[in-house]
Every structure is written in structure tokens, then in C-alpha cells.
Amino acid sequence: MITIPTREKINAEISLPGSKSITNRALVIGALAKGETELINRLECEDTSVMIHCLRDLGYTITATGDTLRVQGRGGFVPSHQARLNTLNSGTTMRFLTGLVALGEGTYILDGNPRMRERPIEDLLTGLRSLGVDARSLNKNGCPPVTVRAGGLPGGDCLLSGDTSSQFLSSLLLSSPYAARPVSIRIIGKLVSRPYIEMTIRMMSDFGVSIMKEDPRTFTIPAGQQYRGRRYTIEGDASSASYLFAAAAITGGSVTVSNLGQASIQGDARFVDILGALGAEVRKDYTRLTVSGQIKEGIEADLNTMPDMVPTLAVTALFARGKTVIKNVANLRYKESDRLRATATELRKIGGIIEELPDGLIIEGGELHGAEIETYNDHRIAMAFSLAGLRIPGIKIRNPDCVTKTFPNFFDTLLNL
16 A cells, blocks of 8 residues: 655656557557567556567567567467467457457467456457457357457458447457458447547558548458568657646646657547646647646546546546536446446545446545545556545555556656656
């Protein structure tokens, strides 16, 4: 357990390790590419370590030197003909590698920790089956463990539900260049977290693969393409930066992140605009973002495009005047925890006036006081609620080590700003 000391003002300029979302996509692309890929400013955390270990279990060669990773691409070939992969609670690893092993020749089992076994994946498996792959939930409940009996990816047309996770679509997109026939994916219903899809498409293009977007719901990947290995610099993690920006806005200080700018391909980089709407001052240039000054009034925010920012905004909103309404994030119930329920429960514990909605939260300040925060082994709950301790004496975070999933040195970084 760690106790968060209150602070008058947070003032800092900092450079952050690379984005987890970009790192794990780049690892998959590098493994499938022709030639070597060199990844600069990689993020070293549980999620990226799990991805690296699983790729090595599949026979890929990945070496690390400092903040650089070298991935020896196999041109769309999966070296191992069978493997049992433990993805722990890494959603990107489970979803992306379920698509990748479809390119192989053999039988692959992907499993995870108890929480991963509760996280739905049937929409992705249905999509793979429509493309000619035998992919099934071993327990027949639509959740991991998953078995894939692969003989290459035949390709064709696919209808894919988009309302649970954008990672299902990203998984199919990442592997589809190596299908025997063109792949056309049509999204059914709402597509959540669309900026993550744009990130995937942008990175595929950076490595030499093109996607045809006939309309906002249809994605076509021509056959016969392959990624080309290259040197690639990973920008600072926008999701991690959000906590530091919020710390500035909560305390009335100023934080600059020097390797994240307005040209970022990460949707979560736009969280600074949410803080601006709350009343903080935001300054942007191509490679730097700064948040300064204190938040003022509550807002209404649709966070469907950046759902991971919900706990951060919810805690920040405690210190604004009036109500803040967060909506259109029902898919948060399928993350590392049920983040809507977890956030509402812990906000009430410290005195917040909270209404939990089916797809969001309504937050008002209340009589705030210290408490021990249950993290539900969810890194984003731990990091978000640590921000409350900057203003509220007596905030204690249980199981702080859960932040190793994406930001291992978070508490050192926060407390030394």
C-alpha cells in the first residue's frame, strides 16, 4: 500500500517512455515484416513483456538493448507449428496474437489469467471463422482460453461487431495483408475507440501496407502485400501522460510532456482538450503538450473515442464546480475490471456524489476525505485515484504494483514531479 502526499502545485517537464499501444502493434508488425525492425523508445512494462514472450514462444527472435528492440521479421510466416501462449491480462496480446496465429500451420492455444477468462472474444473468433479459420472458445462461453487450428488465412468477406472492443478489428487488420485472398471487413453496429483503429491503419501504412476504406464501416485489405522492416521511433505514451496532465490541472500547476505533440497518432493525446474544456490552459506544438492552471466547471463528455481516460476524468471532476457527465463508454465494463462500477465505488468511498449509468457516470464533488482505495488489480484505477491524494489527505492505494502493466515507475514519476 502507498500513501499519496498532498501537493500545492505540480510543475514539471518530462519525457515519457513509448506508447504501449504503439509498441505492441509495432511488435506484431515487425514479426510479420520482411527484414529487421528496430523499435526506438519502446515501453518496458508487463503488457509489452507479455507480447514479447508470446512472440518468442511462437519462434520469433526479439532482442532488447536499452530502450531499443530489434525484431527479426519472418515475412508473414509463423515459425512454430504449435504453442500454448499465456497472455496474462494483456488484451492487446490476446486479441492481436489470435489473429496472427491464424497465419500459421498448426494448433495454437491462447490463455490468460482469471480476469482474461472473463473478457469476451467471441466477436473476433466469429470474424476469423468467416475468413476460413477454425478459431473457438475452449470453454464455449465466448471467452478465453482460445484454440486456433490454422492452415493459413484464406480471406474473403467478414462481418464484425464493433461495440465491445476495437482490438478485434485491429487484430484482423494487422494479419490480413498475408491472407490468400483480399479481406473485406464490414463493421456491424457502433465501432468503439475508433482512434485506435486509425492508429493501426497509420502504422500499417508506415510499414508499407495499404488499406482501402470504402466507407467509415468497411475496410478492405488487398492480398499480396507485406510489411517492410524499418527503424521506427515510438512516441511517448499519451495514456500515461494523461495522469500527469490531470495532476497539473488538479493542483493548478503546469506539466509539459516533451515527446508527445499535436501530431500524435494516439487518440488519448486529445485528453488535454477535455482538461481545457474543464478550464485548464492547454498549449500544443508539433512535439510538445502543456497543461497548466486549475480546472473550473464540470462538463458533459462523450469519451467513446478514449474510454481509458474515464477514471482519470472522473477523479479530476471531483475538483470542478457542478456536475460532470461521462457517457457512451459501456465497453468499460469489459476491461481489466468493470471500470464504471470500480470507479463509482471508489469515488463514493472518498465522499464523491456519484450516479452510475449503464454507459457512464455523473460526478459531483461532495465532502471529500481520505480512504483506502481498492484497485481491483487494474492499473488505471490505481493511477487515476492517486491523483485524488494530491488534494485530499489520507488517500492510500492498495496493490500499487498493478501499475507495472503499463507504467511501472508511475509512483516514482508522480511523487518526484
